[in-house]
Amino acid sequence: MKKTGQILLLTMAVTGWMSVTQATPLSDNECPQAANAAFRVIYENSQHPEQTQVVWCYQGDVAWETPANGVVQWWHREPNQQVSMIRLFGSEQRGIAFESTDLRILGKQVDAGSLTTLAGDGWVIRQKDSQTETVAARFAQWKQWDTVDFADIGDMEADPFIRKMINIGFIEDNHVTAYYADGQPIKSEHGHHH
Amino acid sequence: MKNTAKFALTTLTVAMLAACSDDKTNDAPASPVVPEVKQLELPAVQKDSAWFKEAKSAVTEDLARTVNANKGAAKNIILFVGDGMGISTVTAARILEGQMQGGMGEEHQISFETLPFVGLSKTYNTNQQTPDSAGTMTAMTTGVKSKAGVLNIDESVARQDCTGSQGKELTTIAELAELKGKSTGIVSTARITHATPAAVYAKSPDRDYEYEAPAGCKDIALQMIEFAAGDGLDVVMGGGRRNFLPNTLVDVEGKKGKRKDNRNLVDEWKTKNPGGVYVETQAEFDAIPATSTRIMGLFNDSHMRYEADRKNDVKGEPSLSQMTAKSIEALSKNDKGYFLMVEAGRIDHGHHAGSAYNALTDTVELAKAVKVAMDKTSVEDTLIIVTADHSHVFTIAGYPTRGNPILGKVVGNNANGVAQNTPVLASDNMPYTTVGYLNGLGYASLGSETDGDVRYNSAADAGRKDLTAVDTTSPGFHQEALVPLSGGETHAGEDVGIFSRGPGAHLLTGTVEQNFIFHVMSYAGDLLP
Numbered sequence: 185m186k187k188t189g190q191i192l193l194l195t196m197a198v199t200g201w202m203s204v205t206q207a208t209p210l211s212d213n214e215c216p217q218a219a220n221a222a223f224r225v226i227y228e229n230s231q232h233p234e235q236t237q238v239v240w241c242y243q244g245d246v247a248w249e250t251p252a253n254g255v256v257q258w259w260h261r262e263p264n265q266q267v268s269m270i271r272l273f274g275s276e277q278r279g280i281a282f283e284s285t286d287l288r289i290l291g292k293q294v295d296a297g298s299l300t301t302l303a304g305d306g307w308v309i310r311q312k313d314s315q316t317e318t319v320a321a322r323f324a325q326w327k328q329w330d331t332v333d334f335a336d337i338g339d340m341e342a343d344p345f346i347r348k349m350i351n352i353g354f355i356e357d358n359h360v361t362a363y364y365a366d367g368q369p370i371k372s373e374h375g376h377h378h
Numbered sequence: 379m380k381n382t383a384k385f386a387l388t389t390l391t392v393a394m395l396a397a398c399s400d401d402k403t404n405d406a407p408a409s410p411v412v413p414e415v416k417q418l419e420l421p422a423v424q425k426d427s428a429w430f431k432e433a434k435s436a437v438t439e440d441l442a443r444t445v446n447a448n449k450g451a452a453k454n455i456i457l458f459v460g461d462g463m464g465i466s467t468v469t470a471a472r473i474l475e476g477q478m479q480g481g482m483g484e485e486h487q488i489s490f491e492t493l494p495f496v497g498l499s500k501t502y503n504t505n506q507q508t509p510d511s512a513g514t515m516t517a518m519t520t521g522v523k524s525k526a527g528v529l530n531i532d533e534s535v536a537r538q539d540c541t542g543s544q545g546k547e548l549t550t551i552a553e554l555a556e557l558k559g560k561s562t563g564i565v566s567t568a569r570i571t572h573a574t575p576a577a578v579y580a581k582s583p584d585r586d587y588e589y590e591a592p593a594g595c596k597d598i599a600l601q602m603i604e605f606a607a608g609d610g611l612d613v614v615m616g617g618g619r620r621n622f623l624p625n626t627l628v629d630v631e632g633k634k635g636k637r638k639d640n641r642n643l644v645d646e647w648k649t650k651n652p653g654g655v656y657v658e659t660q661a662e663f664d665a666i667p668a669t670s671t672r673i674m675g676l677f678n679d680s681h682m683r684y685e686a687d688r689k690n691d692v693k694g695e696p697s698l699s700q701m702t703a704k705s706i707e708a709l710s711k712n713d714k715g716y717f718l719m720v721e722a723g724r725i726d727h728g729h730h731a732g733s734a735y736n737a738l739t740d741t742v743e744l745a746k747a748v749k750v751a752m753d754k755t756s757v758e759d760t761l762i763i764v765t766a767d768h769s770h771v772f773t774i775a776g777y778p779t780r781g782n783p784i785l786g787k788v789v790g791n792n793a794n795g796v797a798q799n800t801p802v803l804a805s806d807n808m809p810y811t812t813v814g815y816l817n818g819l820g821y822a823s824l825g826s827e828t829d830g831d832v833r834y835n836s837a838a839d840a841g842r843k844d845l846t847a848v849d850t851t852s853p854g855f856h857q858e859a860l861v862p863l864s865g866g867e868t869h870a871g872e873d874v875g876i877f878s879r880g881p882g883a884h885l886l887t888g889t890v891e892q893n894f895i896f897h898v899m900s901y902a903g904d905l906l907p
Contacts, residue, residue, distance in 0.1 A: 262632070262692060263631070263632055263692050264690065264692050266690060281680075283680075284690070285683065285684060285687045285690070286731065288687075288853070288854055289728075289731045289732075289733045289736065289854065289856060290731070290819075290856070291854055291856075327634070333680050333681070334731075335680075335681055335724075335727040335730070335731070337730070337865055337866055338726070338727070338729075338730025338731070338865065338866035338867065338868070339510060339511065339573070339585075339726070339730070340586070340865075341865050342526075342527060342537075343586070346865065347865075
């Protein structure tokens with residue numbers, strides 16, 4: 185991640201979340217809600233192999249990690265099959281929790297069945313493994329991080345973490361998980377600069 | 379409205395006084411001009427109008443209104459707080475409820491608009507022009523304004539100053555009520571440790587110390603369990619279960635506790651209240667014995683669901699009106715009366731997210747809860763107050779025709795004042811909604827897979843969007859905003875309404891400071907030492 189102009193374009197097959205181009209489904213693109221369900225897939229950009237994305241699956245939960253900036257989107261299937269999400273920020277070891285209702289209000293409902301589907305050009309699987317201990321340890325680590333509810337953000341402008349997240353546009357930057365190395369979201373290639 | 383008596387209107391037609399006399403030598407005063415008196419009959423189209431007759435009848439009814447100014451006449455006090463329920467929210471909720479019932483909406487009244495006394499509350503905090511819920515609720519529960527973010531601590535203390543806050547705690551109305559032998563209760567659709575309900579019982583230099591606090595402070599959940607005035611809080615219902623459970627424990631809905639001190643405050647509450655009933659689900663709530671006087675219900679790990687989303691809860695949770703009814707039934711068993719605070723906590727969250735639908739449907743549910751209280755209590759001995767802690771930047775705009783869906787696009791009238799068939803177009807040739815926000819996230823529901831990158835990489839998407847093909851009345855729609863704020867839509871600084879009935883209610887008129895509400899409650903209930 186030496187060049188900030190390099191982009192890591194990773195989109196997710198999430199309804200209303202971002203555009204989907206050429207999907208590259210995993211061989212087992214379901215992450216079952218089973219006690220022994222655990223795998224990790226490391227993708228790399230075929231043109232920029234230093235750029236990676238990691239898809240984690242553990243007992244039905246799916247997490248998308250961008251190692252370059254430490255941002256993780258952790259999707260959780262509720263007992264009633266609705267999906268909630270926590271966006272974690274590795275640099276702060278904190279996160280923002282979106283209940284299914286929040287996602288619906290924001291127009292970001294997700295299809296739980298497609299959460300492990302990586303979409304986009306140029307991504308190739310570098311490594312896939314099913315070491316349950318490794319995966320479980322990663323999720324256990326994330327569980328230790330403090331989270332705030334999205335519903336509470338409107339009343340938390342005095343919180344330095346919230347201010348920082350607002351300033352770098354993460355809270356409502358829901359359409360991409362693509363960022364420059366400095367953590368700034370990547371501008372659209374198609375001129376949709378806002 | 380059957381009054382057919384002729385209504386004679388006597389008018390005085392005052393002629394102009396005589397001009398100056400030409401006779402400069404005549405010093406005698408001019409004869410006074412006798413006003414010409416005409417007996418007028420109002421035209422039938424006027425006096426037979428329903429508008430005329432109903433309003434005239436309302437005046438007659440209001441003339442029969444009596445007030446009870448006796449100190450201590452309010453055996454019971456119920457304070458309803460619509461969090462973020464500004465005047466525009468009340469108006470829009472009125473129209474929405476009326477339209478949900480098949481009417482045009484504008485003429486409708488939600489329950490608390492029928493209460494006889496209305497005033498305005500100035501909501502600012504001592505350090506903030508536009509306030510937050512902690513400072514505003516402190517004003518209502520202690521009679522003293524304080525800083526934003528601070529719960530029942532004097533304004534001289536800096537936020538988060540645990541050491542400085544010691545000795546600067548303010549006594550709350552719940553403590554006063556308990557010490558008078560009354561029962562006390564709190565109900566909220568937010569976490570029961572959230573700012574508004576917390577201000578009933580906790581003293582903290584920061585509203586965010588819900589489950590842990592720095593040295594010198596005690597977290598809010600623990601303060602609730604240890605609330606020591608009288609026999610403690612009698613009824614507690616709301617969300618926020620996680621703040622009472624250790625972070626090693628997973629709750630009934632699969633969510634983890636937050637506490638790092640390994641204390642299980644639910645178990646501690648059960649131990650302290652052997653005759654009490656603890657419930658977590660709709661089924662358990664429904665099974666609460668009618669004889670119960672000691673109840674704690676924590677129905678969600680965080681905030682309870684929006685009313686419109688309640689059906690999606692994993693284990694089910696009661697509505698605000700159901701909790702209000704159950705609370706009144708339990709508290710009213712005390713012959714000395716009770717103090718109950720009921721908060722519709724998620725009106726605020728709906729607005730912050732830019733979702734008028736959720737804000738308004740939760741306001742409608744608040745109105746339903748107030749109706750429950752009106753039906754279950756007597757105006758003779760119960761003071762009911764309905765107010766808000768602050769407003770939001772939520773507006774009702776344009777010139778929609780009468781009966782236009784309040785969540786819809788503006789459809790106006792033609793030059794003859796007759797409704798048109800298509801939405802009015804703004805100067806940018808796009809339709810616009812009646813309700814909207816000055817700031818916030820803005821409209822982002824364009825998101826289908828095919829146009830998702832319209833919002834590509836934008837933190838907030840304020841400004842205009844083409845809503846031509848969008849159903850703006852759908853629950854998932856969130857309104858446009860002018861100023862982009864990724865942190866969400868903000869509170870607003872204008873006054874909020876105070877609606878009331880019962881002993882002392884007549885004092886809650888005019889424009890008053892928010893802390894005045896405490897003093898009316900304490901006078902009406904004779905709560906001050």
